[in-house]
Amino acid sequence: SPEKERLVSSVSPHGYGSSDSKQEEEALRRKLKYFFMSPCDKFHAKGRKPFKLGLQLLKIIIVTVQLVLFGLSNQMVVTFKEENTMSFKHIFLKDYDEGSDDTLAVYTQSDVYEHIFYAVDQYLMLPETTVGRYAYVYGVGVNGSALSLCQQYYKKGSIDPANDTFNIDPHVIADCVGVNPLSVPRAPFGSDYKNFTLKFHKLINVTIQFHLKAINIQTIINNEIPDCYTFFITIVLDNKAHSGKVRISLENQAFIKECKDPSVSGHGEIDNYTRVTFDVVVVIVCILSLVLCGRSILRGIILQAEFVEFFKTNLGRKVSWDERMEFINGWYILLIISDVLTVIGSIIKIGIESKNLSSYDECGILLGTSTLLVWVGVIRYLSFFQKYNILIVTLRAAFPNVIRFCSCVAVIYLGYCFCGWIVLGPYHVKFRSLSMVSECLFSLINGDDMFVTFSEMQESSTLVWVFSQVYLYTFISLFIYMVLSLFIALITGAYETIKHQTQEPYHITDLHAFIAECTDTPSSGMYRGLETSPCSFFCCCDRWVRGHRSRLKVEVKARFRIHPPAPNLFSVCRSEGVRRV
Incomplete structure (x- = not known):
């Protein structure tokens, strides 16, 4: 191509320092060619085992296993909460039928009172009626009670449809009464809540709030220690529309905590420690992957700077941003994001398994997204094959x-x-x-x-x-x-x-035309002694600093010496002068 011929003609060995500059050009070409090689070609070029590839394959396996284990545990948590919510609706809501969540409503004052008293009575008789094992939570309602029965209404509300007049003060007032269950189920419950009078002409809503405790023992199936739950239950009779229809709904929020004295016969506690250890291994592998991917990106940035400086010094031209971005591997950025999400999600998962956290949803989002990105990253290795790259x-x-x-x-x-x-x-x-x-x-x-x-x-x-x-x-x-x-x-x-x-010739960039001049195959042995990258982050920074210092010395000497112009555009060193590191 014309680009390729132009670059070939620009490096013809003429003038002073042509031998040294030619060697530097070939070394840079080998660096670039090695940088853009596939893991298999790099193995043939230097004999180094593809450790990063093996690490990514290992990470795919352990991250997927971690997600499956968390998914099974999370499924039990969500199922336990949903089934308890459905049980509460059948217990505390009168005439409730599955599928009637959006249509359950009452239309008369007597029906409103019946539904309120029904819910409170069912709460007081809970130990006798329910199939599940629940416990009351005292001191969470008004005046230290276990249940709060409240009505919210406008401070002043006078509506007269006959005269088309109204007088409303929009300030909301809450009127509440507390109810406590007695130790003897059949004893009189007290009639305080029975005397609760609703102000229908200015009523906004009626709420019944109470807490219940339960233990999820089905986690034993997965050899996990059971969790203790506290359910925050709120029953709402909504009348804010004042349309004659009072909607009834029940909301349930579950909070998980560690039980005080767990006792499980078998290996439940040992299995819990095993899962925590496995999560720690996942964190270590992801941190190692994060460091390796970050190091590869840093190598690309340093090699990009060297290539840009070479073109600027020897050709007097700039490298386009498209060519510069080829040194930044987007797949590595994808893997870094995945590693960060996995590390954060694994830390939250460790907190959940140690019963210090209950953020199942946040952990699921982080681990699910990270696993998605990990599997998408597999496409990078398939793209090395032409038929799979389409x-x-x-x-x-x-x-x-x-x-x-x-x-x-x-x-x-x-x-x-x-x-x-x-x-x-x-x-x-x-x-x-x-x-x-x-x-x-x-x-x-x-x-x-x-x-x-x-x-x-x-x-x-x-x-x-x-x-x-x-x-x-x-x-x-x-x-x-x-x-x-x-x-x-x-x-x-x-x-x-x-x-x-794929059937017609396409435009070749300056970068690939420059690399194409290197005819050394990966198995030629020419890459064995090539120093392409540092062994660590600090070595990398040190080589970058020393390289810039050497180029600075060349520019200083060139400024104070008189030398004939070099026909070779890729050579900036004199025959007896300084060689660039």
Whole structure:
């Protein structure tokens, strides 16, 4: 190619110092060629075992095993919480039926009182009625009680629909009464809460709050020590709409802590120590991987600086940013992010297993994301084979156009989201919130629930119904038949471009043209004595400093000596002068 011929002609051995500069050029070429080699070629070049590759394979195995173990434990935690929440709904909510969470409501004052008294009575008779083993928690309610029954209402509220007048003070007042369970179940419970009077004309909501304790013993299946749970239960009768419909809901928050005196026959405690030890091993391996990947990135930066300085000094030209970025391996950055997430997630997991933390969700997100990145990093090693490299090359070629295309599409998509939320929200269950609108529209793009989306539209307003038909038809036609087709065409076009490039000559950058002059094969033995990189971070910094000092000496001597111009553009040393380190 012209670039290659130009670089070849620029290094013809003429003038002073041509022999020394030629050796330096060849040494730099070997460094660059060795830097961009695959692990297999590096093994043939220097005989060094691919320790980093082996470490990454080991990390994939242990990180995946760690995630599976955590997933089994987390699944039991989530299942235990969900099953207890369902049990609480059946116990404390009158006439509760599965699937009626969004529709459970009462419409008369007597029904409101019945549901309140039913929940409190069930709480007081809990040891007699429930199948599970629960314990009361005292001192968490008002005035040191176990259960708090509260109503919130406006400070002043006078509504007269007959005269179309109202007088409301929006300040909220809370009125609460405490209830304590007695030691004798059949003893009179006390009638304080029975005399609780609700101010319906200005009532906002009624809340019943109490705590219960339980122990999750099913973790013994995985040879884990059982956890002690404290459930924070809140029953809400919501009347803030003042529409005549009082919605009823139950919320449950679980907090996990270590039991005071665990006693498990067998090897439960030993297995717990084994899992903690395994997590420590994962942390050590990830830290080692982090150091090695960071060292490789640092090597690339130093070699980039040497190459840029060489081109600037000998050719008087700058290296483009595209060529500079080739020295920064994005896969190493991906692995570093994965290692950081794994280390943080493993530390949280150790805290969970030692019963000092209960952040299961945060730990799951960190470990899941890190495992995803680790497995994505495997593609780097597959990309060394030409037939397996088509996915990465195609995505890399199509990525800029895809980003620009998605930016334009996102504007139209957001417009449809806001419009659907505002106009159709009151009449369609799938458009009640902005997030639900986005989920509904995205599912329509994939062809899901089209008929259901059309049929669930209420016809109470003819104008809104007509608007909904126009809205849905235009969105589906635009995004399925145009936007989605253009998106696929971008990927297909990038694939066709890559396929033609493998058959036709393509542009070679100055960097690769310079490296192509090195004809030494990995098995030639020419790389055995090549010092390509430091053994450690500090050695690397020391070599970088010494190299810059040597180049500074060359520039100082060249400034105060008179020497003939060198025809060789890659040579800056005189025949009797200083050699660059």
